[in-house]
Amino acid sequence: MKVVVIGGGASGVITALKASRNNEVILLDGEDKILKKILLTGNGKCNFWNSDINYSKYHSYNSDLLKDIFTSSNIDNTYKFLENIGFYPVVKNGYYYPFSNQAFSVREMFLTELKNKKVKVITNSKVLDVVKEKNIFKIITNDQEYVCDKVVISCGSKSYPKTGSDGSGYTLAKKFGHNISRLSSALAPIRMNEKYLKDWNGVRCSASLNLNIDGEEYFETGELQLTDYGISGICVFNLSSIIERAILDKKDVKLSINFLPFTDDPMSFITERYNSLIDLTLEEMFESIFNYKLSHVLFKVSGINKDSRWNKLSYEERLRLIDTFTNFTVNIDEVIFDKGQVTSGGVLLSEIDINTFESKKVDGLYFTGEILDVDGICGGFNLGFAFISGCIVGDSLNA
């Protein structure tokens, strides 16, 4: 069969490589180079996989279908294929990177494989329309037309449009009658509406986040980045998809930061610290715990004089200080779409066959990767899904 894959990102490339076993494959991309986004992943190191890939790490409006995608056989098959085409990992806390620690080298490896497997890669070829006439698809690009038996839409999302994923895939999907669930930003930082942002700009600290949405609680712990627009870091990214959906649904969203995540009993912790560091001021007591910029903000917000001593505070003042340190409530302005690494939402999973990723609306039409309504947390889960979906489609095209 003749197969056209639209989009030379992570999922399109894997689909093309897999499908090339039994098919003639053309890979079209609107950019001058394929795999532009992969160069940005993992801060240029390409965190391509995780040892804990399973359905619970992903969001979808059809979350009931995720279990059928992230089966151990789909996960194992995909990882074996990655090994077969040359991935050699170094694993840090379950996060997989190439041993080279270089996304660029992953791109080179893919280019070599595409050449070996005789996939015809055509760049600067933006797909403007796809039409189906009888059993044949006609692909119309900016400068040419192609005909084929099967089409795979692997156009990505609308995050980081400078890498080529400009949202045009959604238009192609809609044209074939597919519904797109609400699109929002995920793995994104949060803009806050607070006066002290300039004061804590540049601080990185260990903290935990407590998110409460209409009474339902979520926790994340990790390195928090305090910036002049708000907060960032992996723990923020991992909650951003849930926060954005809740904001759009006009739910009550409360987010607070615990800057003393290492203790469950801050009252005893501070009292013991005061007893062993007797005569120190409050600020001095916390010198090796809080960055000085953060310390400044915390005391200012608490309204407690940093030069006071713990034993001189009233019980209410101690509670107020502890509340500021461990339940520091922030006013969320927005989840910043432009800085979001991933788009949440997309082509509804209920409209594709989960075993093959073929459209239930149009025979011979398939989807892979981020264009689908699946987004994962940080840690290699999104590339993981791009590869898993690409392998599912590639295998079904070979069958």
Ligand SMILES: Cc1cc2nc3c(=O)[nH]c(=O)nc-3n(C[C@H](O)[C@H](O)[C@H](O)COP(=O)(O)OP(=O)(O)OC[C@H]3O[C@@H](n4cnc5c(N)ncnc54)[C@H](O)[C@@H]3O)c2cc1C
């Ligand atoms: C800064 C950043 C860091 C990230 N880090 C990680 C990480 O470390 N680990 C991880 O797992 N995930 C990471 N991600 C997410 C991950 O990169 C994506 O989920 C993944 O690349 C999606 O793959 P895809 O094939 O679906 O889409 P993309 O990689 O976006 O590829 C889509 C391709 O389709 C082409 N295209 C679009 N429309 C058309 C059209 N009409 N005609 C022709 N071609 C078209 C585009 O040019 C593009 O090449 C990161 C994302 C970003 C932005």
